Amino acid sequence: GIRLWVNGVQVINNWTDHPPTENSGAIGLTAGQKVDLKMEFYENGGGAVAKLLWSGPSTGKQVIPTSQLYPASGGSTPPPPPPPPSGNLARNPSFESDPNVDYFPYGSGTFSWATDAAHGGTHSVKTVSVQPAGTLTRWLSKTTSLSAQPGASYTASAWFKSMNATDHGVITINFWNSASQVLSGVDGGTISGSTDWKQLSVSGTAPAGTAFIRVEFRLWGSGTLWTDDVVLIKN
Structure with missing residues (x-):
């Protein structure tokens, strides 16, 4: 599962079990202006992969360079929240099917x-x-x-x-x-x-x-x- 917020606005929300899938969302950014990013990810079944990419009118889709990523405003990057356990026994845990x-x-x-x-x-x-x-x-x-x-x-x-x-x-x-x-x-x-x-x-x-x-x-x-x-x- 994956979800992404930009400046507190959720632009991706696919918090479900699924095979490797590309999800995209659109939000306007201003050159030189920092924004808050929050990305959550969990794996429950193998084959897990998570990548954060961006694109723009004059920029092709690419992984966001580390040079464009900065610690949170507090000065240090907080630890990510723990993902759901991979051994989840519950059926249809997010109720995305009947x-x-x-x-x-x-x-x-x-x-x-x-x-x-x-x-x-x-x-x-x-x-x-x-x-x-x-x-x-x-x-x-x-x-x-x-x-x-x-x-x-x-x-x-x-x-x-x-x-x-x-x-x-x-x-x-x-x-x-x-x-x-x-x-x-x-x-x-x-x-x-x-x-x-x-x-x-x-x-x-x-x-x-x-x-x-x-x-x-x-x-x-x-x-x-x-x-x-x-x-x-x-x-």
Whole structure:
């Protein structure tokens, strides 16, 4: 996945798993005037490559020379953010294809594959509920789609955005045996009210008899909850 900002304006946003691909965007620059660049990149499947090129009316496309790159205004270049783990077990983690293949909604709410808010890429999954406090609605991974090993530790994380959540949203994992019987579950971080994108995580150890792990994006009570960019790793 790749995304690029110039002076705080995002000009490239392809935060998805894909083979080597050229992405381009256009923004006006003034000769001799420095601009802030921020480029984020992750690899999840091999064959990874990232290059930053530019072109102009009188300049052909070329890799930006190091002579034209400078440290950030603070005097030193900050370390880049860590990329998502390459061992991500989550299916369709950025929801850029139909989530109903690997996930399903449950409860009395309105569920959608949304484009009105996304943390990375252009899509997320969305839950809208008018239920009272203590009532659960959720998107969740299909119960037998993610295999797990007894005794192994797992961590799941995702980005959440909430609007008018009267109770809270939470990320949850639970463990199931081969007969599709739940063995145990763990709740993780929460979000409430109207909160912009926030990463929540949860960790747990699979008990004896575990065959599958399920990841749930839960909304308790009324409100709206978006979820995006899921990561599930075996620790």
